[in-house]
Amino acid sequence: MTSKSLLGGAIAALPRHRLLGEFSLWSADLANVERDLHRIEPYVDLHHIDVADARFTPGFLFFPDFVARIAKLTAKPIHVHLMVEAEIVEEQTRQFIEAGADLVSVHAETGEAGLRAIKLAKRLGAEAGVVLRLETPVAEAEPFLAEVAFFTLLGTSIGVKGQSLSDKACGRLGEARSMIRRAGREKAIVLAADGAIREQTVPLLRAAGAETVVLGSLAFGDEDLPGRIAWLHALESPF
Numbered sequence: 749m750t751s752k753s754l755l756g757g758a759i760a761a762l763p764r765h766r767l768l769g770e771f772s773l774w775s776a777d778l779a780n781v782e783r784d785l786h787r788i789e790p791y792v793d794l795h796h797i798d799v800a801d802a803r804f805t806p807g808f809l810f811f812p813d814f815v816a817r818i819a820k821l822t823a824k825p826i827h828v829h830l831m832v833e834a835e836i837v838e839e840q841t842r843q844f845i846e847a848g849a850d851l852v853s854v855h856a857e858t859g860e861a862g863l864r865a866i867k868l869a870k871r872l873g874a875e876a877g878v879v880l881r882l883e884t885p886v887a888e889a890e891p892f893l894a895e896v897a898f899f900t901l902l903g904t905s906i907g908v909k910g911q912s913l914s915d916k917a918c919g920r921l922g923e924a925r926s927m928i929r930r931a932g933r934e935k936a937i938v939l940a941a942d943g944a945i946r947e948q949t950v951p952l953l954r955a956a957g958a959e960t961v962v963l964g965s966l967a968f969g970d971e972d973l974p975g976r977i978a979w980l981h982a983l984e985s986p987f
Contacts, residue, residue, distance in 0.1 A: 758825040759851050759875040759897050762793055762938065766981045767950075768960035770796040770827060770940070773818065774809065774909075775964035784968065785821050791977040794825040794851070796942075796962050798907075799840065804855070805831040805907030812847035819848025827851040829879060829900070829942075831907060834861035841865040845874045853877030853898055856889045866895045879942075881906050882914055886923045893931045897938065899924055900962075903953070904943035909964070913944035918956035925957040954983045 762768060771792045776784040795818060800809040809831075819826060828849040832840050837858045844852055852869045854862040856878050866876040877898030878889050882905060889899060901924055903917035921941060928937050941958040945966055953961060961980075970976040 759794075762825070764935075764938075764959065766985070767954055767958070767983050768793040768938070769967065769977060769980055770794050770960050770962045771967055772796045772798065772962050772964045774798050775968045777968075781818070782821055785818070787973065788967065789822060789824065791967075791973055792822075792824050793960070794827050795822060797826060797828050797849075799828055799830050799832065799844065800907055801832040801836065801840075804833050804857075807907060809907075812843045815844055815847040815849055825850040827853065827877070827898070829853045830865075831855065832858075834858040837861050837865045838868055841869050842872065845869060845872045849874060851875040851877055851898060853879045853896075853900055855879050855881065856892055857881060857884055863891065863895070866892060870895065877940075880920075882916065882920075882943075886920055886927060889924070890927060890931070893928065893933055893937065897936065898940055898960075899928065899937050900940040900942050902943045903941055903949075911944055913946075913949045913952075917941070917944075918952055921953065921956040921958055950980065951983055955986050957986055 771788050798809045800807055802808050826849050828844045830840050837854050841852050854865045869876040875897040878892040878896045879900040880889055882902050901920050903913045904911035928934055938959045939957055940960045941953040942962040945961045
C-alpha cells in the first residue's frame with residue numbers, strides 16, 4: 749500500500765496568511781501538459797484535478813494514470829476533486845491516493861459513503877475535503893467538518909465550464925465560514941471557492957471568506973502569470 753504520510757503533510761503546510769491559488773489542470777493544454785506544469789510551478793500552491801464519472805456530473809474527466817504522471821512532474825501538492833457517485837467514491841479515493849493525490853475531496857451528497865471515503869483517505873496518509881454542489885444546503889456538510897482539511901463550495905452548476913457566478917455563492921461562503929467557526933475548526937479547514945473564478949469575481953469571493961480559489965483560464969490564459977499571482981496574493985483577508 750502506498751503511504752502518503754509525507755506528501756499529505758504538504759496540505760497542512762500551505763500558507764494561511766494570503767489567498768491560495770489552486771490551478772485547475774482542466775484548463776491546461778493537455779497535449780503539452782509538461783510544458784504548462786513547468787510554466788506554473790513557481791506560482792501554484794496546489795494543483796486541482798477534477799474527476800468525473802459521467803453520472804454524478806456530465807462527461808468523463810481524468811483517470812489515476814493522469815495523476816500519476818502529474819505527480820512525477822511537480823513538487824506541489826495535488827488536490828483531486830471526486831465528482832463521482834457514492835457507490836464508487838471509496839474505491840476512487842484509494843486509486844487516486846495511490847496514484848499520488850495529497851488531498852482528495854468528496855461530495856457531501858455521497859452521504860455515508862463519502863464519510864467512509866474521507867476516513868479511508870486519512871488512513872492512507874492523505875488529507876480529505878468535502879465539496880457541495882451549488883443547490884445543496886451548506887448545512888449538509890456539517891457531518892464532515894470534524895474530519896476534513898478543505899471545504900469547497902461550487903459557485904456554478906457542476907461540471908460545466910464558462911458559467912457566471914451564482915448570486916448565492918458569496919452568501920454561501922459566509923454561511924460556511926460561520927459553520928466552520930461553530931465547529932471550532934477555523935485553523936484546520938481551508939474554505940475554497942470553485943467555479944466562475946474571474947478577475948471581477950475573485951475579490952468578491954475573497955471578501956466573502958474564500959481562502960483559496962480554483963484558477964482556470966484566469967491563470968493559464970494570462971500572459972503575465974507572475975503579475976496575476978501577485979494580484980491574487982495582494983487581495984486583503986476579510987478576517
